[in-house]
Amino acid sequence: MRSRPAAALLPLVGLAAFFALWEAFPRLDLVNPAFLPPPSVIPEAFLRELRSGQWLMAIGGSLGHYLGGLALGIVLGIAVGTLTGMSRTAEGLTAWIVRVLRPVPGLAWVPFAIIWFGVSPEAALFIVAVGVFWIVYFASHGAIRGVDRDLIELAAAFGFRSAPERLLTVVWPAATPGILVGVRTAIGQAWMAVVAAEIFGVAGLGQRMMQASTLLATDIVVVYMLTMALLYGVFDAAFTALQGWMLRWRA
Amino acid sequence: MAGLIAIRDLALTFTRDGARTTVLSGLDLDIEPGEFLAIVGASGVGKSTLLRVVAGLVPPSAGTVRLSDPEPGRRAVSLVFQDSRLLPWRRVLDNVAFGLEKLRLPRAERRRRAQGALARVGLADLAGRWPFQLSGGQRQRVALARALAVEPHVLLMDEPFSALDALTRESLQDELARLCRAYRQTVLFVTHDIEEAVTLADRVVVLAGRPGRIVAAHRVAGGQPRDRSAPELKAVAQAIREDLAGAGVSQNLQTAD
Ligand SMILES: Nc1ncnc2c1ncn2[C@@H]1O[C@H](COP(=O)(O)OP(=O)(O)OP(=O)(O)O)[C@@H](O)[C@H]1O
Numbered sequence: 001m002r003s004r005p006a007a008a009l010l011p012l013v014g015l016a017a018f019f020a021l022w023e024a025f026p027r028l029d030l031v032n033p034a035f036l037p038p039p040s041v042i043p044e045a046f047l048r049e050l051r052s053g054q055w056l057m058a059i060g061g062s063l064g065h066y067l068g069g070l071a072l073g074i075v076l077g078i079a080v081g082t083l084t085g086m087s088r089t090a091e092g093l094t095a096w097i098v099r100v101l102r103p104v105p106g107l108a109w110v111p112f113a114i115i116w117f118g119v120s121p122e123a124a125l126f127i128v129a130v131g132v133f134w135i136v137y138f139a140s141h142g143a144i145r146g147v148d149r150d151l152i153e154l155a156a157a158f159g160f161r162s163a164p165e166r167l168l169t170v171v172w173p174a175a176t177p178g179i180l181v182g183v184r185t186a187i188g189q190a191w192m193a194v195v196a197a198e199i200f201g202v203a204g205l206g207q208r209m210m211q212a213s214t215l216l217a218t219d220i221v222v223v224y225m226l227t228m229a230l231l232y233g234v235f236d237a238a239f240t241a242l243q244g245w246m247l248r249w250r251a
Numbered sequence: 252m253a254g255l256i257a258i259r260d261l262a263l264t265f266t267r268d269g270a271r272t273t274v275l276s277g278l279d280l281d282i283e284p285g286e287f288l289a290i291v292g293a294s295g296v297g298k299s300t301l302l303r304v305v306a307g308l309v310p311p312s313a314g315t316v317r318l319s320d321p322e323p324g325r326r327a328v329s330l331v332f333q334d335s336r337l338l339p340w341r342r343v344l345d346n347v348a349f350g351l352e353k354l355r356l357p358r359a360e361r362r363r364r365a366q367g368a369l370a371r372v373g374l375a376d377l378a379g380r381w382p383f384q385l386s387g388g389q390r391q392r393v394a395l396a397r398a399l400a401v402e403p404h405v406l407l408m409d410e411p412f413s414a415l416d417a418l419t420r421e422s423l424q425d426e427l428a429r430l431c432r433a434y435r436q437t438v439l440f441v442t443h444d445i446e447e448a449v450t451l452a453d454r455v456v457v458l459a460g461r462p463g464r465i466v467a468a469h470r471v472a473g474g475q476p477r478d479r480s481a482p483e484l485k486a487v488a489q490a491i492r493e494d495l496a497g498a499g500v501s502q503n504l505q506t507a508d
């Protein structure tokens with residue numbers, strides 16, 4: 001058995017080794033520093049971006065697309081998933097629509113997003129929302145369909161018989177864990193959609209990364225990669241905390 | 252005296268994929284105020300189905316079930332299931348208040364009644380717990396409190412203690428007997444445990460056959476609490492066993508040790 005402090009240090013050692021190796025490759029001229037900037041130049045690149053105001057503008061734009069698309073996709077995903085999960089008619093009606101639309105990757109919507117909304121924040125928001133919608137829709141539909149019939153019978157036994165009553169007293173609470181799993185997946189996937197949408201020119205992280213890469217300013221590309229990783233980490237940690245609180249009734 | 256529940260010529264047929272199964276037929280039953288009525292029958296005879304029909308969860312295929320009209324703030328019937336069926340996302344007190352939310356009572360009144368019901372089953376100090384923090388016996392008590400909170404004219408119980416160990420079962424039986432006597436609660440209690448039926452009930456109805464019908468009824472003399480080993484109870488239990496044997500189903504029944 002390893003002692004606890006050593007075990008806690010292990011990830012840090014790994015991270016340090018990773019950065020050391022990364023630093024060594026361009027420094028020893030094993031790769032061209034223009035293709036892979038050493039990590040030591042990243043802080044300076046970050047400060048340049050920050051001072052010029054580009055960094056704040058980029059993350060401001062991206063957060064707008066991210067949060068807006070996420071909110072829209074989550075609300076619609078839960079709403080439609082609930083409807084098709086509760087009603088056999090709705091499920092039957094949508095069965096083939098879902099089968100046809102589901103395999104279409106989020107990126108395939110880019111042409112339509114640009115035709116409908118132009119190269120605009122709305123287009124980016126739309127692309128993010130489409131990706132989020134499917135993830136949350138399937139999670140919600142499955143969770144609602146899987147609600148224990150016994151709980152629905154219990155609600156009926158105490159007089160909650162209409163669909164809205166059933167929904168509020170047992171169906172949604174019982175489906176919450178499953179829905180939240182979908183939301184958490186969506187929180188991660190949505191970043192991909194954000195970058196993808198912005199690569200086509202909508203102002204934000206993705207667009208700034210494209211600009212930097214055409215200028216071979218790879219240090220700036222790395223700055224935004226790390227920014228994104230950090231933002232994802234923050235959102236995922238915050239959501240996990242919220243999820244833990246919401247599901248505190250589970251053993 | 253007007254019965255609280257009047258069942259006339261009840262029949263219930265399930266239809267599934269064109270196949271019809273008649274579970275109950277030609278069933279007549281009345282429940283009088285204050286009475287503790289037990290229904291005994293083998294597994295699969297239709298006991299749960301009968302309670303579902305009485306609770307209005309399944310419409311009868313034929314015949315009628317007439318319930319009393321409850322006053323505002325009460326229900327005609329409420330149900331305790333074999334599994335406690337607590338809502339895991341509600342704390343104990345909110346589980347007990349569940350049925351009250353349908354009765355349009357003010358919040359404070361709901362709270363007061365839920366606390367009262369919880370105190371009656373002896374769990375007032377567990378009000379803030381989550382269901383996963385309870386033992387099986389405690390969960391069943393909470394389910395009982397939830398059913399009592401709506402002050403039902405008739406409390407319907409579907410083998411409520413059958414999943415508990417023998418010691419817990421006996422203490423819950425004693426507690427139920429005490430509660431029903433103290434509040435003159437009318438109960439319709441379904442079980443396959445003959446000893447449980449004769450210990451608790453004023454009247455035991457035997458359900459047997461396929462489709463299930465009432466084959467016998469027995470009065471059990473004596474108030475509560477009862478001595479489980481009293482010879483009178485043994486005699487009634489023996490008579491019920493013979494009714495069931497006559498209907499050819501005794502081998503399915505749990506016999507007491
Ligand atoms: N929804 C249903 N569809 C078809 N058949 C059903 C349905 N529900 C119950 N049955 C059948 O009706 C019969 C009676 O079932 P029920 O659950 O009422 O029995 P029970 O007396 O409560 O048995 P147990 O003591 O095991 O709980 C069984 O044969 C069962 O298979």
Ligand SMILES: [Mg+2]
Nearest residue numbers: 298299300409
């Ligand atoms: Mg049953």
